[in-house]
Amino acid sequence: MLSRHCHWIDFRGCCLARCTHDIVRVAAQPSLRSLLAYKSNLAMSELNRRTMLEQSAAWMLAAGVGSAALSTSEASAQEPKPGPYADAKLVPGDLPPVAKDSFTIAVLPDTQNYSEKFPANFHAQTEWLVKHKADRNIVAVLHLGDVTNRNTVAEWEVAKSAMEKLDGHLPYFMALGNHDYSEGGGCKDRTTRYNDYFKLEKISQTPNFGGVYDKEPERLENIYHTLDAGGRKFLVIALEFGPRKDVVRWAAEVAAKHADREVILITHAYMYYDETRYDWKKFGAKQTWNPHSYPVAKATADDVSDGEELWSGLVAKSENFICTLNGHVLGDGLGRTITATPAGREVPQMLVNFQMKPNGGDGWLRLLEFQSDGKTVEVRDYSPTRGEQNESPQNRFTLTLAAPKVS
Numbered sequence: 368m369l370s371r372h373c374h375w376i377d378f379r380g381c382c383l384a385r386c387t388h389d390i391v392r393v394a395a396q397p398s399l400r401s402l403l404a405y406k407s408n409l410a411m412s413e414l415n416r417r418t419m420l421e422q423s424a425a426w427m428l429a430a431g432v433g434s435a436a437l438s439t440s441e442a443s444a445q446e447p448k449p450g451p452y453a454d455a456k457l458v459p460g461d462l463p464p465v466a467k468d469s470f471t472i473a474v475l476p477d478t479q480n481y482s483e484k485f486p487a488n489f490h491a492q493t494e495w496l497v498k499h500k501a502d503r504n505i506v507a508v509l510h511l512g513d514v515t516n517r518n519t520v521a522e523w524e525v526a527k528s529a530m531e532k533l534d535g536h537l538p539y540f541m542a543l544g545n546h547d548y549s550e551g552g553g554c555k556d557r558t559t560r561y562n563d564y565f566k567l568e569k570i571s572q573t574p575n576f577g578g579v580y581d582k583e584p585e586r587l588e589n590i591y592h593t594l595d596a597g598g599r600k601f602l603v604i605a606l607e608f609g610p611r612k613d614v615v616r617w618a619a620e621v622a623a624k625h626a627d628r629e630v631i632l633i634t635h636a637y638m639y640y641d642e643t644r645y646d647w648k649k650f651g652a653k654q655t656w657n658p659h660s661y662p663v664a665k666a667t668a669d670d671v672s673d674g675e676e677l678w679s680g681l682v683a684k685s686e687n688f689i690c691t692l693n694g695h696v697l698g699d700g701l702g703r704t705i706t707a708t709p710a711g712r713e714v715p716q717m718l719v720n721f722q723m724k725p726n727g728g729d730g731w732l733r734l735l736e737f738q739s740d741g742k743t744v745e746v747r748d749y750s751p752t753r754g755e756q757n758e759s760p761q762n763r764f765t766l767t768l769a770a771p772k773v774s
Contacts, residue, residue: 451724454699456758462503462749468739470504470597472631473537473732476694476720479516479546480727482525488730488752489529495751496732497536503734506596507575508537511694511719512544512608512635517552518560527564538575540592541565542605544635544695545661554608555662562587577602580617589614591621593628597737602628602687608635608695609658609671615680622685629771632682632691637674638718640698644674656696674716682716683708687771690744694720701761712769719748729753742768 465471473496481489496505510530515522533539546552548559567587570576580589589610594601602625604618622630639645639654647659658664658671672680674693682688686708696702700720705713721731730752736745748762749755757763 454759455762457753457755458758459755461754462734462747462756465503465736466738466745468597469736469745470506472596472735472737473505473508474692474719474735475508475510475732476700477511477513477544477722477728478526478529479513479522479544479552480722481529482514482522483516483519483727485727486525486529488727489525490532491730491752492732493529493532497532500536503736505537507594507603508533508539509603509605509631509633509692510539510541511633511692512542513546513694513722514541514543514561515552516546518547518549520560523560523564530565538573538592538594540575540590540603540605540633541587542633542635543588543607545608545656545658545663548608548663553662556666557588557607557663559588578621580614582613582617589617591618593625597739599737599741600628602630604630604632606632606634606677609661609663609673610634610677611667611670612672612680615672615677619681619684622681622687626687626771628687629768630685630688632677632688634677634691634693636695637677637691637693638696638702638704638716639674640696640700640702640718642702642704644678644704644716646675647673648675678706678716682714686710686712688714689768689771690714690766691716693718694722696720697723699723699761703764710772712772713767714769715766717746721748726752731757742770744768 475492478489478492481492493508496508499505514526530539530541543559543561545554547561548557549555550558562585565587567579567585570587570590575592575594577591577593579587583589588607589605591602591604594603602622604621606614606618610618618632636645636656636658641654643650643654645654645657647654647657650657652660658673659669661671664671677691682691683706691714694700696718697720700718700723702718703715705715707713719733721728724731730750732749732751734747734749736747737743738745744766746764746766748757750757
């Protein structure tokens with residue numbers, strides 16, 4: 368089956384078209400069959416999104432994108448380009464109340480543009496989370512990495528100031544992205560200013576702290592936390608960008624030692640926007656921004672892991688993972704798939720990234736509302752700066768989690 372994706376990306380006020388054609392062999396990917404069955408229920412609601420993408424692709428072909436026949440500026444003058452919310456279903460006003468006995472885990476994807484240029488949006492996000500801790504029963508906040516854009520002192524000062532608004536109110540667990548490493552955020556090595564601003568001495572004293580990577584006991588880039596909420600016991604494992612092989616070994620051991628806990632994995636690069644995992648061996652550079660394509664991979668004899676390697680070497684091997692979350696990817700910044708483990712447990716995996724929206728991301732948050740039945744999660748995206756939620760099928764959906772299989 369040929370799936371066509373055409374996305375519009377907003378970079379510093381410029382609209383850049385990116386059109387990709389990806390061949391997805393459904394018969395060879397059992398994990399996609401369950402996802403496509405799920406998506407079939409959304410066929411009518413997805414129609415507008417698909418139509419918009421097809422129209423965008425048609426416009427690009429008519430405009431001669433990629434040829435010398437017509438310049439981008441000339442094409443722009445002939446046809447209007449889809450805006451950043453062309454496929455959105457925006458609903459203004461407050462969110463509906465959470466269900467009785469449910470609780471919320473909030474997700475902060477890629478805040479890099481806020482740290483660099485729009486600090487007010489970063490502060491607005493964490494302030495809103497504190498303000499609505501009680502009425503939405505928010506129990507934790509997950510940051511998916513790219514905390515900063517260029518790993519500068521000024522950006523880390525902004526990030527520290529915004530995240531510290533959660534101190535004393537909400538526990539927060541952070542992963543690092545490629546932009547958080549090396550001078551200028553170039554991810555040439557594993558150096559980062561993160562540990563200068565988020566101190567192990569402080570985080571290790573929080574009640575949720577579990578431990579850090581055993582080979583780097585003074586660093587926070589690979590860390591796990593415990594979380595008890597709604598009568599359930601969770602473990603959140605946060606891994607560095609493109610985790611090293613020994614880090615994956617450590618994470619698997621941590622998951623095994625906490626077999627009685629439901630495990631959530633957060634790492635910066637895992638899912639791609641075409642509903643597949645990053646897979647360098649299969650797709651190579653066809654999937655843009657794979658960790659294997661970064662300078663840090665070349666500098667370390669390719670000691671990095673992508674989504675497929677994390678699936679096979681960690682998530683599928685540990686029967687207590689209930690979901691994964693990542694940011695990083697551009698395009699429309701959204702994607703999800705469901706894959707069965709060897710024991711038959713279906714694990715949802717989600718990509719969410721809003722950095723392409725105006726104002727560095729327009730303050731969008733993802734809210735995971737865990738229901739009292741112990742398996743249902745209502746997912747919704749909300750922007751406290753816009754005062755809107757997005758009810759498109761990519762932004763408002765329901766997940767079913769599989770209980771851990773205790774051996």
